[in-house]
Amino acid sequence: MATDYDAPRRTDSDELGADSLEELKARRGGEGTTGVVDEDETATAESYELPGADLSGEELSVSVVPIQNNEFTCSSCFLVHHRSRLARMDGNLPVCQDCA
Template identity: 65%
Template structure:
């Protein structure tokens, strides 16, 4: 059940003053707001990890490394030249790996 922590809280004295009828009415109001959801429909929209994707075909255009890019010798990702921190043992290191 969700709790609204920002809502004002009643003291013990106020809670003891609530009548049985008020409490029953509140319980009925809480149950009336619930929505029935068909779980079968919801489950069909999710992809399971390890699903069979053998019939799927990817169409991605791969570009070669550009003149203003380098491959980090630590993480092996291609970065723009502005991300170059320094060179270590002849290999470029990106700012993320240098941090």
């Protein structure tokens, strides 16, 4: 379908301006809306259930291994790295290659 972009456009404000005040009052009175929301926001928010949100019955299946002799904890990023990733020692604090 072809569109004539030079033709004047009608907007919603043009249509509302053409209606009389009595027509607008009659149209508004027929809708029956009060503008008051009867719904409690907290009750609505509590009714939503997120998928996988209930983890009360779950147990961790990760085994924690203590730091080994050939590993160090970076004093900047606090990650455990292998000794080969040691870039420098700032006093007694080791720094990894990523943070150096």
